[in-house]
Amino acid sequence: MHAPIHPLRPLTNVLAAVATVALSAVAAGPQAKASVEGLYILNCGEGVAGDVSRWSPGVNVGKSAEFVDNCYLIRHTQGWLLWDTGVADAIAAMPQGQAPSDPRATHWRRPKTLASQLEELSVKPADIKFLAVSHTHPDHVGNVGLFSSSMLLVQKAEYEWPSPLGVGRFKPEHPVTKLEGDHDVFGDGSVIILSTPGHTPGHQSLLVKMPKTGAVILSGDAVHFADNWENRRVPELNTDKDKTLASMQRIADVIAREHAQLWINHDKAQRDKLKMSPDYYD
Ligand SMILES: [Zn+2]
16 A cells, blocks of 8 residues: 555544444444344255156156255344244154155155254253244144244234145144234344245245345245246145235345345255354354
């Protein structure tokens, strides 16, 4: 650097003053307490689909594909939130995993239980303040019963949906807040449930804003793979195609507004690039 030192001094002071003002504005603003301290990605299943065109009708017919299944644990200053619970922990004890009744569907294995991954972080099920599920398909609600004291955050439309895959997914005594639309979980704008119906009647996604990582949207099953996202493909097993497409557009709008990343729950190629628990994002 050959710049003369004197002209720099006032500039440095100005910059310092700007920084001070910016910091105090942040400290005084509504985001001051917005504090996600960590987001952990938990391994909640791995599997092989017999025919991936189940999730992309007419495309990749007859091809098998690897699936992953994630749960996400969020440490917020006000408490823990668990997003989705994966396939049932009992599958971890099955040497061959759990074969589907329809060979086109997913043969699930569970390399690690959800319980053991929480234990590794010294988190007890009773420590989980909020349990939110994207929807009530079995690969997302497999372990809801472990968290009987956690407040369930689920759309009313999903809670009341008489799923063809089985009623009684939640015990009537499980504490629940039935949502009707978006929901700011901690009241500070840092973790927001987004209503994204279509895949199921009360499907929801999650927007998480982190201090360093920035904004991330957890897809739930609003979309299953990056390729299906880019091509706006709607799977066979889906309750309302128009709503699913509208929800995808809604997610795209939020991504643009928040400069968010989209983390797609079942996309193996993407998960292979992300840090898994006990590592975390903040
Ligand atoms: Zn799923």
